[in-house]
Amino acid sequence: xxxxxxxxxxxxxxxxxxxxxxxxxxxxxxxxxxxxxxxxxxxxxxxxxxxxxxxxxxxxxxxxxxxxxxxxxxxxxxxxxxxxxxxxxxxxxxxxxxxxxxxxxxxxxxxxxxxxxxxxxxxxxxxxxxxxxxxxxxxxxxxxxxxxxxxxxxxxxxxxxxxxxxxxxxxx
Amino acid sequence: xxxxxxxxxxxxxxxxxxxxxxxxxxxxxxxxxxxxxxxxxxxxxxxxxxxxxxxxxxxxxxxxxxxxxxxxxxxxxxxxxxxxxxxxxxxxxxxxxxxxxxxxxxxxxxxxxxxxxxxxxxxxxxxxxxxxxxxxxxxxxxxxxxxxxxxxxxxxxxxxxxxxxxxxxxxx
DNA sequence: ATACGAACTGTTATAATATGACAAGTACCA
DNA sequence: TGGTACTTGTCATATTATAACAGTTCGTAT
Numbered sequence: 001x002x003x004x005x006x007x008x009x010x011x012x013x014x015x016x017x018x019x020x021x022x023x024x025x026x027x028x029x030x031x032x033x034x035x036x037x038x039x040x041x042x043x044x045x046x047x048x049x050x051x052x053x054x055x056x057x058x059x060x061x062x063x064x065x066x067x068x069x070x071x072x073x074x075x076x077x078x079x080x081x082x083x084x085x086x087x088x089x090x091x092x093x094x095x096x097x098x099x100x101x102x103x104x105x106x107x108x109x110x111x112x113x114x115x116x117x118x119x120x121x122x123x124x125x126x127x128x129x130x131x132x133x134x135x136x137x138x139x140x141x142x143x144x145x146x147x148x149x150x151x152x153x154x155x156x157x158x159x160x161x162x163x164x165x166x167x168x169x170x171x172x
Numbered sequence: 173x174x175x176x177x178x179x180x181x182x183x184x185x186x187x188x189x190x191x192x193x194x195x196x197x198x199x200x201x202x203x204x205x206x207x208x209x210x211x212x213x214x215x216x217x218x219x220x221x222x223x224x225x226x227x228x229x230x231x232x233x234x235x236x237x238x239x240x241x242x243x244x245x246x247x248x249x250x251x252x253x254x255x256x257x258x259x260x261x262x263x264x265x266x267x268x269x270x271x272x273x274x275x276x277x278x279x280x281x282x283x284x285x286x287x288x289x290x291x292x293x294x295x296x297x298x299x300x301x302x303x304x305x306x307x308x309x310x311x312x313x314x315x316x317x318x319x320x321x322x323x324x325x326x327x328x329x330x331x332x333x334x335x336x337x338x339x340x341x342x343x344x
Numbered sequence: 345a346t347a348c349g350a351a352c353t354g355t356t357a358t359a360a361t362a363t364g365a366c367a368a369g370t371a372c373c374a
Numbered sequence: 375t376g377g378t379a380c381t382t383g384t385c386a387t388a389t390t391a392t393a394a395c396a397g398t399t400c401g402t403a404t
Contacts, residue, residue, distance in 0.1 A: 044380075066361075140306060255353075
């Protein structure tokens with residue numbers, strides 16, 4: 001906790017992520033959420049897993065697996081790819097982290113706790129990523145799936161474009 | 173053309189792709205579409221590009237770049253990765269082929285000619301892929317983007333689950 | 345016809361992303 | 375305390391992708 005912490009009721013929505021916000025408190029609460037979830041489910045929130053989640057929360061951007069590996073090595077963990085991939089697999093599997101397929105990279109979930117289908121907005125200029133909510137079963141895809149008899153289990157929804165900041169720059 | 177060809181008005185929708193259909197005619201017409209498009213735009217529909225598109229149309233499934241490379245080599249083209257990647261880049265760039273990010277693989281467009289935002293249904297059991305239409309700007313993502321001031325240029329929409337066939341099998 | 349530039353092809357080499365397999369350590373429970 | 379499932383770290387390797395450069399082809403303007 002730093003002197004910048006604030007009560008939980010401040011920017012509780014933050015639907016976007018292109019705005020700045022209080023990292024210290026969102027990190028702490030996300031870690032606490034993960035810890036509680038693991039306790040409830042009988043999962044082992046081991047040091048390397050916790051560290052990986054902390055790194056993603058602290059960076060607040062999408063990291064490649066090898067960037068994660070570097071960070072974990074610096075923190076004193078193993079230095080071979082499976083170390084990073086296994087931690088990330090655990091975190092993704094439990095919904096604490098999402099994989100951005102378009103970037104082959106990983107980002108901490110912005111809505112921990114909520115069961116959700118994430119959607120992402122990826123800026124092609126600065127690589128920033130914001131998380132929103134998708135509504136898979138609704139819309140054209142849901143209809144097509146029902147018509148085809150396809151049983152949707154998971155959706156990847158990623159929009160690529162320009163974030164407000166980069167959009168302003170390119171308008172110049 | 174084979175004896176199985178049929179008039180263009182038969183299954184004109186084929187919104188799904190989990191159904192079988194007349195490959196010979198859909199291949200021929202897709203190639204013709206691509207040829208016409210390139211002629212109009214002053215693009216060069218070279219032998220290796222044409223062959224790559226033919227291969228994807230014939231296979232009617234998502235192929236990895238190295239599978240494509242093998243097929244191109246067998247057809248007498250170069251045998252190094254850039255050969256495949258460059259042909260695929262051209263085809264994707266012109267909308268004749270889509271990349272399935274979830275699979276790092278490529279599939280021929282099922283709706284050639286139409287300007288569209290594709291959406292895919294990917295069977296996790298048999299890896300079959302069907303293409304549908306997405307409606308990016310509508311729905312929750314479009315709203316979030318407008319609220320955030322994010323300018324969407326392209327969307328990746330991929331649903332993972334079970335196709336009708338595999339779904340029936342797993343119900344047993 | 346010919347010279348020119350842009351685009352294309354093929355190659356070598358290497359980068360970036362990801363997984364299989366195994367040995368050693370740890371947690372938990374019977 | 376012994377067994378079992380899980381976790382970690384490592385080595386080795388597979389898979390996916392791109393940079394750079396030389397030679398060729400294409401279209402066009404002389």
